[in-house]
Each structure stands twice: as C-alpha cells, then as structure tokens.
Amino acid sequence: xxxxxxxxxxxxxxxxxxxxxxxxxxxxxxxxxxxxxxxxxxxxxxxxxxxxxxxxxxxxxxxxxxxxxxxxxxxxxxxxxxxxxxxxxxxxxxxxxxxxxxxxxxxxxxxxxxxxxxxxxxxxxxxxxxxxxxxxxxxxxxxxxxxxxx
Amino acid sequence: xxxxxxxxxxxxxxxxxxxxxxxxxxxxxxxxxxxxxxxxxxxxxxxxxxxxxxxxxxxxxxxxxxxxxxxxxxxxxxxxxxxxxxxxxxxxxxxxxxxxxxxxxxxxxxxxxxxxxxxxxxxxxxxxxxxxxxxxxxxxxxxxxxxxxx
Amino acid sequence: xxxxxxxxxxxxxxxxxxxxxxxxxxxxxxxxxxxxxxxxxxxxxxxxxxxxxxxxxxxxxxxxxxxxxxxxxxxxxxxxxxxxxxxxxxxxxxxxxxxxxxxxxxxxxxxxxxxxxxxxxxxxxxxxxxxxxxxxxxxxxxxxxxxxxx
Numbered sequence: 485x486x487x488x489x490x491x492x493x494x495x496x497x498x499x500x501x502x503x504x505x506x507x508x509x510x511x512x513x514x515x516x517x518x519x520x521x522x523x524x525x526x527x528x529x530x531x532x533x534x535x536x537x538x539x540x541x542x543x544x545x546x547x548x549x550x551x552x553x554x555x556x557x558x559x560x561x562x563x564x565x566x567x568x569x570x571x572x573x574x575x576x577x578x579x580x581x582x583x584x585x586x587x588x589x590x591x592x593x594x595x596x597x598x599x600x601x602x603x604x605x606x607x608x609x610x611x612x613x614x615x616x617x618x619x620x621x622x623x624x625x626x627x628x629x630x631x632x633x634x
Numbered sequence: 635x636x637x638x639x640x641x642x643x644x645x646x647x648x649x650x651x652x653x654x655x656x657x658x659x660x661x662x663x664x665x666x667x668x669x670x671x672x673x674x675x676x677x678x679x680x681x682x683x684x685x686x687x688x689x690x691x692x693x694x695x696x697x698x699x700x701x702x703x704x705x706x707x708x709x710x711x712x713x714x715x716x717x718x719x720x721x722x723x724x725x726x727x728x729x730x731x732x733x734x735x736x737x738x739x740x741x742x743x744x745x746x747x748x749x750x751x752x753x754x755x756x757x758x759x760x761x762x763x764x765x766x767x768x769x770x771x772x773x774x775x776x777x778x779x780x781x782x783x784x
Numbered sequence: 785x786x787x788x789x790x791x792x793x794x795x796x797x798x799x800x801x802x803x804x805x806x807x808x809x810x811x812x813x814x815x816x817x818x819x820x821x822x823x824x825x826x827x828x829x830x831x832x833x834x835x836x837x838x839x840x841x842x843x844x845x846x847x848x849x850x851x852x853x854x855x856x857x858x859x860x861x862x863x864x865x866x867x868x869x870x871x872x873x874x875x876x877x878x879x880x881x882x883x884x885x886x887x888x889x890x891x892x893x894x895x896x897x898x899x900x901x902x903x904x905x906x907x908x909x910x911x912x913x914x915x916x917x918x919x920x921x922x923x924x925x926x927x928x929x930x931x932x933x934x
Contacts, residue, residue, distance in 0.1 A: 490913045493853055497906050500850055504903065521885055522828070522835035528672070535672035538842075542688075545695040545845040550650055553643055585671055603654065606647050613640045678822070685822035692838075695845040700800055703793055735821055753800060760797050763790045 492555040495567035496548060502571055503544055506537040506578055529582075536581035536588065540574055543599070550602040557609030563602060570598040642705040645717035646698060652721055653694055656687040656728055679732075686731035686738065690724055693749070700752040707759030713752060720748040792855040795867035796848060802871055803844055806837040806878055829882075836881035836888065840874055843899070850902040857909030863902060870898040 513519075513533040519526035524534055547570060555563035573595030580587030615621040663669075663683040669676035674684055697720060705713035723745030730737030765771040813819075813833040819826035824834055847870060855863035873895030880887030915921040 487913065487917060490857075490910065490917045493857060493906075493910045494914050496849060496853055497903075497910050500846055500853075500903060500906070503846055521888070522831045522881075524835075531672045535674075541842050542691050545698065546650055546653055548845065548849055549646060549698055553646055553650075557640075557643055581672075588671070603647075603650060606643075606650070610640065610643045610647050613637065614644050617637060617640045681822045685824075692841050695848065696800055696803055699796060699848055703796055703800075707790075707793060731822075738821070753797075753804065756793075756797050756800070760790065760793045763787065764794050767787060767790045 489552075489555065489560065491560050491564040492552055492567070495551060495564050495571070499544065499548065499551075499567070499571055502575060503540065506540050509578070509582070510534055510537045532585060532588075533582050536578045539581075540578060543574075547599065547602075550599065550606050554602045554605035554609060557613050558605040559609075563605060566598050566602050566605070570595050570602070573598060639702075639705065639710065641710050641714040642702055642717070645701060645714050645721070649694065649698065649701075649717070649721055652725060653690065656690050659728070659732070660684055660687045682735060682738075683732050686728045689731075690728060693724075697749065697752075700749065700756050704752045704755035704759060707763050708755040709759075713755060716748050716752050716755070720745050720752070723748060789852075789855065789860065791860050791864040792852055792867070795851060795864050795871070799844065799848065799851075799867070799871055802875060803840065806840050809878070809882070810834055810837045832885060832888075833882050836878045839881075840878060843874075847899065847902075850899065850906050854902045854905035854909060857913050858905040859909075863905060866898050866902050866905070870895050870902070873898060 513530050517527050517530040519530050551567045573591050576591035577588055580591050612623050615623050663680050667677050667680040669680050701717045723741050726741035730741050765773050813830050817827050817830040819830050851867045873891050876891035880891050915923050
C-alpha cells in the first residue's frame with residue numbers, strides 16, 4: 485500500500501506536525517498565564533487557546549479518517565488537496581481563536597466546509613465501491629451509458 | 635486494499651456522519667441555551683449534550699481502530715455487523731443522555747459491550763496472525779488437528 | 785496488508801487495551817469520589833485521574849497515526865519497539881498523575897520524546913517515498929553513491 489498512498493501519507497504527517505504545534509502552544513500558554521495542570525480554566529486568553537487546541541484535537545481523528553476513506557475510495561489527488569486546505573483552515577482557526585472568540589468563526593466555517601467536501605467524496609467513493617462489490621452494480625458505467633443513449 | 639475492505643469503509647463513513655450529527659446538535663444546544671465558546675459549562679441540559687458528544691468523540695478513534703483491526707485480522711463481516719450495532723447504541727446513548735443523565739446508562743452499557751466484542755475479535759485475529767508470522771505457529775491448524783485426534 | 789503489518793497491529797491492540805484500562809480507572813474514580821456525570825470537576829484526586837485519561841485519549845489518535853505512518857513508510861520493527869516504549873511511558877504517566885500532579889512529569893516527557901522519534905521516522909519515511917514516487921528521486925541511492933565517491 486505504501487507506494488500508492490504517499491500523497492495521503494504526506495498530508496497525514498503534516499496534520500500530526502500541526503497538531504504537535506498546537507499542543508506546544510497550550511504548554512506555552514499554561515506557563516504564561518500560570519495555569520498548572522490539572523486545571524483547564526483560567527484567564528479567557530488561556531481558555532481560548534486551550535479550547536482551540538481541544539477542538540482541533542477532537543476533529544483530528546475524523547479528519548484523518550475521511551482523508552483516507554476519500555483518498556482510497558474516491559481520489560488521492562483531490563483528497564490530498566482538500567487535506568492541505570483543511571490544515572491551512574485549522575491553522576488560521578487556531579491563530580484567530582487565540583486572539584478573540586470572534587476570530588475563530590471565519591476559518592472554522594472554512595475548515596468545516598472542506599471537511600464536508602471530504603465527507604462527500606468518501607460517501608460517493610465508498611457507495612460506488614459498495615455497489616460494485618456487493619451488488620455487482622457498476623453505477624458509473626450505467627450512468628455513462630444512460631448519458632450516451634440520451 | 636480498497637475493494638476487499640469496502641464493508642469496513644461503509645461502516646467508517648457512517649460513523650463519521652453520526653459524529654457530524656452529534657457535533658451539529660452541540661452547535662444547536664449552544665445557541666438554544668446561549669452558551670458561547672470557549673465556555674463549556676451552562677445549564678444541565680446543555681452540559682449533558684456537550685458531555686454526550688465529548689464522550690462519543692473520545693471513543694470514536696478507539697472504535698475506528700478496533701473496527702479495522704478486527705475487520706482486517708479477524709472477519710470483515712462480523713466486524714461490520716458489530717460496527718453497525720455500536721453506532722446504533724451510540725445514537726441511543728446520545729438521545730438518552732440529552733434527556734437525562736440516567737437515560738444514557740442502558741445504551742452506554744450496550745455500546746461498551748459491543749466495543750468489547752470488537753476488542754476480543756481484534757485480540758484473537760492479531761494473536762493468530764502474530765503466531766503464524768513470527769512463530770510459524772498455525773494455532774487454528776493445531777487446534778483442528780488436536781480435536782480430530784481426540 | 786494484514787500479514788506484513790502484524791507487528792503494528794499487535795501494538796495497536798495493546799494500545800486499545802491500555803486505553804480501556806484508563807477508562808475503567810475513571811469509572812472507578814467517579815464512584816469512589818462520588819462525581820456523577822456530566823460533572824467533570826471534583827476533588828483533586830478525581831480531577832487528576834480524569835485529566836490523565838483525557839490526555840491519553842487526546843494523544844491516542846496521534847500515536848496510532850504516527851505508529852502506522854512510521855511502520856508502513858519507515859520500518860515496522862523500529863516503530864513497533866517505539867510503540868511499546870510509548871505505551872509503557874503512558875502507563876507510568878497515568879500512575880504518576882493519579883498520585884500527584886508532579887508525578888506525571890517524568891513519564892510525560894519520556895512518552896513525548898518517544899512520540900517525537902516516531903514523528904521523525906514518519907517524516908523521513910514519507911519524504912523518501914514522496915521523492916521516489918513523485919520526483920523519481922532515489923535519495924537513499926544518491927546518498928550512498930555520494931558517500932562512495934568521496
């Protein structure tokens with residue numbers, strides 16, 4: 485598998501590095517605002533950074549899952565590009581949320597939209613493969629034929 | 635890989651859609667009970683929905699991991715069925731927890747049991763594969779032979 | 785894939801079992817310190833156990849992701865060994881944090897270092913594969929040749 489999924493793997497490693505960067509920011513914020521673990525509450529500046537990282541962490545497994553489903557069953561190229569856009573959106577979200585609760589909104593919507601695109605790709609790709617394998621139904625072929633006849 | 639894991643992929647995509655549904659419910663609850671981020675505390679109705687989603691998110695990566703381990707090393711069919719049962723249990727858990735803290739218990743136990751079945755499948759499947767690959771020991775063959783001799 | 789990734793699969797199953805053990809500890813702590821869901825705050829003893837489990841859960845998907853990236857693109861053996869060390873570090877972290885906030889530090893640094901090694905392996909492995917597939921550039925071959933010429 486390793487050779488024909490290297491684009492997905494590259495995006496995945498970038499996603500891990502971004503997540504590591506966010507975790508480091510929380511550690512710095514804990515020091516700066518003197519919020520020692522296990523506390524997770526403190527000045528709003530700290531809480532925003534903490535929640536930004538928590539939100540990104542929460543979405544990380546969903547992102548990785550749809551990235552690979554979409555990449556393996558739909559298109560590696562399209563999925564990798566969406567993956568990069570998502571990571572860029574998350575970076576802007578983290579920066580925006582660190583500054584103000586309002587600042588998180590625009591990049592949050594953007595990254596949510598990219599995630600929906602990846603979910604859509606996964607659904608289409610897996611549905612087509614499912615029909616092919618379990619129902620012996622070639623939806624793409626049928627559709628092409630139907631379009632040719634009209 | 636994509637063709638012979640399409641059952642697992644279908645359950646995986648369903649799991650992502652369910653998780654997206656839970657996230658949308660938290661967004662609606664934030665609006666309804668006027669709890670603006672980064673706050674995560676508020677009226678008990680909000681906190682139950684928030685915790686229900688947080689708990690499902692926390693288990694999501696574990697579920698996806700055992701689903702695939704069990705599906706690739708034990709049986710795709712059995713794992714996909716367990717996966718669907720788990721997702722159904724999680725749906726009832728989310729609905730139950732939204733209504734009362736008590737309401738979460740029965741479906742939580744159910745989904746935990748299904749998860750343990752998947753963990754059991756993964757352990758058996760990976761152990762058998764491990765013995766075959768690293769110890770050149772065919773446990774299934776040995777067992778069949780032992781039973782035949784008795 | 786299932787046969788040539790059985791080492792990674794074994795570490796993955798161990799990681800799931802460890803995570804299940806941590807979750808059970810939180811359930812016992814909720815009973816012991818009478819902290820009923822959805823509350824997540826209570827006596828410091830409870831909060832430390834809760835945060836220890838939350839922290840391990842948060843890192844679980846990142847760990848599984850780099851374990852597999854590193855194992856598939858760099859070396860299964862080296863990644864599996866690092867994976868076992870990480871799980872051992874996390875076990876000591878959970879035990880240490882349960883006793884005192886101070887007790888979490890040494891094993892936390894240890895497991896973070898092991899995670900960085902796995903991230904490094906993933907970066908190297910994926911970068912080499914990327915150069916080979918997309919740039920038709922055999923970095924290892926070039927390097928070996930360059931060393932031979934000097």
